[in-house]
Amino acid sequence: MQAFTTLSSSLLPIDRPNVDTDAIIPKQYLKSIRRSGFGPNLFDDWRYLDPGEPDQSCEGRRLNPEFILNDERYHKAEIVLGRENFGCGSSREHAVWAFQDYGIKALLAPSFADIFFSNCFKNGLLPIVLDQALIDELFAASLADAETSVSIDLDNQIILRDGKQIAHFEVDEFKKHCLLNGLDEIGITLKYADKIKAFEAAQKSSAPWLYSND
Amino acid sequence: MSGLSLYDKLWNAHVVHTQEDATSLIYIDRHLVHEVTSPQAFEGLRLAGRQPWRKASVLAVPDHNVPTTKRDQEIEDPVSRKQLAALDENCSSFDLQKFEMNDIRQGIVHVIGPEQGASLPGMTIVCGDSHTSTHGALAALAFGIGTSEVEHVLATQCLLLKKTNSMRVDLEGELQAGISAKDLVLAVIAEIGTAGGTGYTIEFAGSAIRDLSIEGRMTICNMAIEAGARAGIIGVDERTLEYVAGRPFSPKGAEWEQAKASWCELVSDPDAHFDKVITIDVSALKPQVSWGTSPEMVVAVDALVPDPAEESSDSKAEGMRNALRYMGLEAGQAVKDITIDKVFIGSCTNSRIEDLRAAAVVVQGRQLAENIKLGLIVPGSGLIKQQAEKEGLDKIFKAAGFEWREPGCSMCLGMNADQLEAGERCASTSNRNFEGRQGQGGRTHLLSPAMAAAAGIAGHLADVRDYL
Numbered sequence: 001m002q003a004f005t006t007l008s009s010s011l012l013p014i015d016r017p018n019v020d021t022d023a024i025i026p027k028q029y030l031k032s033i034r035r036s037g038f039g040p041n042l043f044d045d046w047r048y049l050d051p052g053e054p055d056q057s058c059e060g061r062r063l064n065p066e067f068i069l070n071d072e073r074y075h076k077a078e079i080v081l082g083r084e085n086f087g088c089g090s091s092r093e094h095a096v097w098a099f100q101d102y103g104i105k106a107l108l109a110p111s112f113a114d115i116f117f118s119n120c121f122k123n124g125l126l127p128i129v130l131d132q133a134l135i136d137e138l139f140a141a142s143l144a145d146a147e148t149s150v151s152i153d154l155d156n157q158i159i160l161r162d163g164k165q166i167a168h169f170e171v172d173e174f175k176k177h178c179l180l181n182g183l184d185e186i187g188i189t190l191k192y193a194d195k196i197k198a199f200e201a202a203q204k205s206s207a208p209w210l211y212s213n214d
Numbered sequence: 215m216s217g218l219s220l221y222d223k224l225w226n227a228h229v230v231h232t233q234e235d236a237t238s239l240i241y242i243d244r245h246l247v248h249e250v251t252s253p254q255a256f257e258g259l260r261l262a263g264r265q266p267w268r269k270a271s272v273l274a275v276p277d278h279n280v281p282t283t284k285r286d287q288e289i290e291d292p293v294s295r296k297q298l299a300a301l302d303e304n305c306s307s308f309d310l311q312k313f314e315m316n317d318i319r320q321g322i323v324h325v326i327g328p329e330q331g332a333s334l335p336g337m338t339i340v341c342g343d344s345h346t347s348t349h350g351a352l353a354a355l356a357f358g359i360g361t362s363e364v365e366h367v368l369a370t371q372c373l374l375l376k377k378t379n380s381m382r383v384d385l386e387g388e389l390q391a392g393i394s395a396k397d398l399v400l401a402v403i404a405e406i407g408t409a410g411g412t413g414y415t416i417e418f419a420g421s422a423i424r425d426l427s428i429e430g431r432m433t434i435c436n437m438a439i440e441a442g443a444r445a446g447i448i449g450v451d452e453r454t455l456e457y458v459a460g461r462p463f464s465p466k467g468a469e470w471e472q473a474k475a476s477w478c479e480l481v482s483d484p485d486a487h488f489d490k491v492i493t494i495d496v497s498a499l500k501p502q503v504s505w506g507t508s509p510e511m512v513v514a515v516d517a518l519v520p521d522p523a524e525e526s527s528d529s530k531a532e533g534m535r536n537a538l539r540y541m542g543l544e545a546g547q548a549v550k551d552i553t554i555d556k557v558f559i560g561s562c563t564n565s566r567i568e569d570l571r572a573a574a575v576v577v578q579g580r581q582l583a584e585n586i587k588l589g590l591i592v593p594g595s596g597l598i599k600q601q602a603e604k605e606g607l608d609k610i611f612k613a614a615g616f617e618w619r620e621p622g623c624s625m626c627l628g629m630n631a632d633q634l635e636a637g638e639r640c641a642s643t644s645n646r647n648f649e650g651r652q653g654q655g656g657r658t659h660l661l662s663p664a665m666a667a668a669a670g671i672a673g674h675l676a677d678v679r680d681y682l
C-alpha cells in the first residue's frame with residue numbers, strides 16, 4: 001500500500017447527501033476481476049448520458065454537462081468533498097478503487113458509511129470527518145472558485161487553507177500508523193500467528209462443533 | 215458493573231488479541247465467498263504467496279452474476295462467464311468448498327448459509343457483501359467486508375476491528391394481518407434514518423421480534439445495513455434452536471447437546487448496557503412502501519408522497535426533490551395511484567419459502583394486471599425452489615402470469631440480464647432503491663412479498679389488506 005503523509009489539492013465537490021456505492025461505481029463494472037481501470041467509470045450513470053458497458057472505451061461517450069466530473073475546472077482535484085453518509089450501501093471495494101484510479105487521494109465529509117470508510121484505509125485513501133459547518137463553508141468556496149484548495153497533514157491531523165489551520169481531525173491511531181507507513185495489515189496480523197493458533201486450540205476444546213468439517 | 219449484551223458476548227468470545235489502542239484481532243468462524251468481491255482477494259493471496267489459513271471455514275457460491283434462465287447452457291454474457299470461471303478456478307486451486315451453479319444447494323449466499331447450517335449461533339460470519347448482516351438473526355455476529363478484508367480473512371482467519379457502539383431496537387406489539395417483517399424493518403429505517411445506525415451494532419428485540427419466524431428475523435437483520443449499522447443481531451430462543459437443528463452443517467449427537475447448551479447463553483443479560491435504546495410500537499403498523507431513492511424514504515401505503523417543502527433540513531429537502539425527479543413522482547400524490555411496470559419477488563431480503571408462500575396467498579386465483587410487463591419470482595436457493603414446487607406455489611405464480619426462475623441475486627442489483635429499463639417502475643421485495651440499482655434509470659419501490667404480489671395484481675401500488 002502507498003503511504004500517505006501530506007496532500008495539497010483543490011476540491012471535487014459532490015453536492016448530494018447519501019452518495020451510495022452503486023452510484024460511485026455501477027454494478028456492470030463489478031464483473032471485472034482486476035483492481036484497476038475503474039476510473040473512467042467513476043459515477044458512470046451521473047457522468048455519461050449513454051449507458052456504459054464493461055470493457056467499452058469511454059472516449060466518445062456523451063457527457064452529462066451538468067455533472068461536476070465533466071467540469072474541466074475540477075479535473076485536477078485529488079480531494080473529494082462530500083455530504084453526509086457518504087459511501088453508503090453495497091460493500092463493493094470497487095468504489096474505492098474507482099476513486100483511486102481516477103486520482104482521488106482523500107475525502108472530506110460530515111459522515112461516512114462504515115464499510116466504505118474502512119475500505120478507504122485499506123487502499124491508502126484517507127477519509128476525514130469534518131464538522132458540518134466547515135463542510136458547508138468548503139462547498140460554498142469550492143463551488144464559487146474551483147481553485148479553492150486545502151492541505152492535509154496526516155501526521156499532525158490538521159487541515160490548512162491558505163496556510164492557516166482550519167481544522168484538527170480525528171483518525172484512528174492504528175489506521176494512521178498504517179497509512180503513514182504504507183503498511184500491509186496482513187503482514188501485521190501474521191505476526192500474531194501463534195496467538196491465532198492458540199485461540200483455535202482453545203475454541204476447538206470449548207466449541208468442537210465449529211471444527212467438525214476441518 | 216452492568217451485564218453483557220449479546221454483542222459483548224459474541225465479541226468477547228472471538229478476541230485473539232487486543233492492541234493498546236483497543237483495536238482487536240477478531241477470529242472469524244465462517245467465511246462466505248461469492249464471485250464478485252473475491253477475485254482480487256485471491257489475486258492478492260497469489261501475489262504474496264499466501265495460502266488460506268483455514269480452508270474448512272470457507273463456503274463459496276456463485277449468486278450475483280448467475281442467469282436465472284437457461285442454466286443448462288453456457289452463460290451468454292462473456293464478462294459474467296469470466297468472473298464465474300475465476301471463482302471456479304480460485305476455489306479449485308486453493309481447495310475450497312463451493313456449490314456449483316447447477317447444484318440444488320446453490321442460491322443467494324445469505325440464504326444458503328443459514329439453510330445449510332453453515333451459519334450457526336455464536337459464530338462470527340463475514341462475506342464480501344453488505345447484506346451479511348442477515349445471519350445475525352441466528353445470534354451470530356455477521357457483517358459485510360470489503361475485498362481487502364476478504365483477503366485478510368483468507369490469509370489470517372482474523373480481522374482487525376474496533377468494537378462498535380451498541381443499540382437496541384425494541385419492536386413491541388402484535389402485528390396486524392398482512393404486516394410482515396419487511397414492513398417492520400422499513401418502518402425502523404424510516405424512523406432512525408439510513409445513517410441512524412452508523413457506528414452501531416443493532417440488537418433487535420421486543421415482542422414483535424420474538425413472534426417472528428427465523429426467516430422473518432433474517433429479513434430484519436438483512437436490512438440493518440440499510441440503517442447504516444455494521445450488524446444486526448437477535449438473541450437465541452427456542453425458534454432459533456428449532457431452525458438450526460438437523461441442517462447439513464449443524465452439529466449432531468453429543469455435539470448438538472453441547473452446542474445447544476452454549477447457545478442458550480446467547481442473549482443479552484437483563485442489565486446489559488446499550489449506548490442507545492429505541493422503542494417502537496408496531497401494533498398499528500400499516501404496510502410500508504418506499505417512494506424515493508433511499509431506503510429511509512418510506513411511507514405507509516395509504517399515505518401521500520411527501521412534500522419537500524415540509525422538510526426543515528435544506529439538505530434533506532434537496533435530497534427529496536432529487537428523488538421525486540428521479541422517481542417521476544409528485545409531492546402529494548397518493549401512493550396507491552402509482553402505476554408499476556414490473557414486479558420482482560426475490561433477493562436475500564425476501565426470497566425464502568415463507569416469502570413465496572405469503573406472495574402466493576395473494577396471487578392465488580388472480581391474474582397479473584395487463585400493464586405489468588414482467589412479474590419475476592426468483593427463489594433464494596435451489597432447495598427453496600424445490601420446496602415451493604412441492605407445495606405447488608410455482609403453479610399458482612405461473613397461472614397468474616409470473617415467471618418462475620432459477621435462484622440468484624437477479625434483479626435486486628441487475629448484474630445479470632434481469633434488469634429494469636430506463637423509466638420502468640418496479641414493485642420490488644429487494645433492499646435498495648438507489649438510483650440505477652435495478653438498471654440504469656429504473657425506479658424501485660421497496661415492499662413486502664405480499665405487497666409486491668398485490669401490486670402485480672392491481673397494476674399499481676396497492677394495500678395487501680384488500681387482497682387477503
